[in-house]
Amino acid sequence: MSKFHKNIEKERERDYERGLSYFEQKKYDLAEKIFKKLLKHYKSRSRIKYFKVKFNLIKVFDKKQEYIESIPHIEESIKHFKEIRKFQIVGALYNELSNAYFYFGDLDKAKEFTKISLNIAKKNNFTRGIVSNKINYGNYLRFEGKFELALKSYSEATELAEKHNFTMEITKGYLNLFTIYAEIGNNYKDT
DSSP states (O other), rough: HHHHHHHHHHHHHHHHHHHHHHHHOOOOOHHHHHHHHHHHTTTTTOHHHHHHHHHHHHHHHHTOOHHHHHHHHHHHHHHHHHHHTTTHHHHHHHHHHHHHHHHHOHHHHHHHHHHHHHHHHHHTTTTTHHHHHHHHHHHHHHHHOHHHHHHHHHHHHHHHHTTTTTTHHHHHHHHHHHHHHHHHHHHHHHH
16 A cells, blocks of 8 residues: 555544544534545445444434434445344344334334344344343334333343343333333323
8 A cells, every 4th residue: 555545544544533523522413424425435445444434424313313314324234244244233233223213203114123133132142132122112112002012021121131230221121111100100090
């Protein structure tokens, strides 16, 4: 690699770090601009760096609540990580896709992709993925007003999180259980 090309690569690495910094500072528009520029640069140069940047761009879209924008990036990433057999990442990406469709308003697709993600997590013994998907599925059931099924999903997730000492997931599980018990109580009072 020539000195000129090495300098370009160093500049792209600095751009990447700048994009991460903007993301941390919640300057999502600036982070998006840098990550999109880097995608163009890495597309034909480095698949590893390309998908690393794409992952961060997906996070930017999530923070900006631009879910429709994230969907093609998530789908392309799923295809790539399936090809290289990185199933934990594939499961996490299906979970992201599920969230994107939920916030986009397509509950059926959200549930479909959560089930796919959950099956991948179960098949590969990704316990944290199982917990995360059960919490998400509980959210979707709660949204549909299926409180008893949501309770079951939240309870299973919380129990598994406690067994493995997943602090964040334990907190989410109990918060969701508390919320749904409050909602059930309010629904019984309304009748």
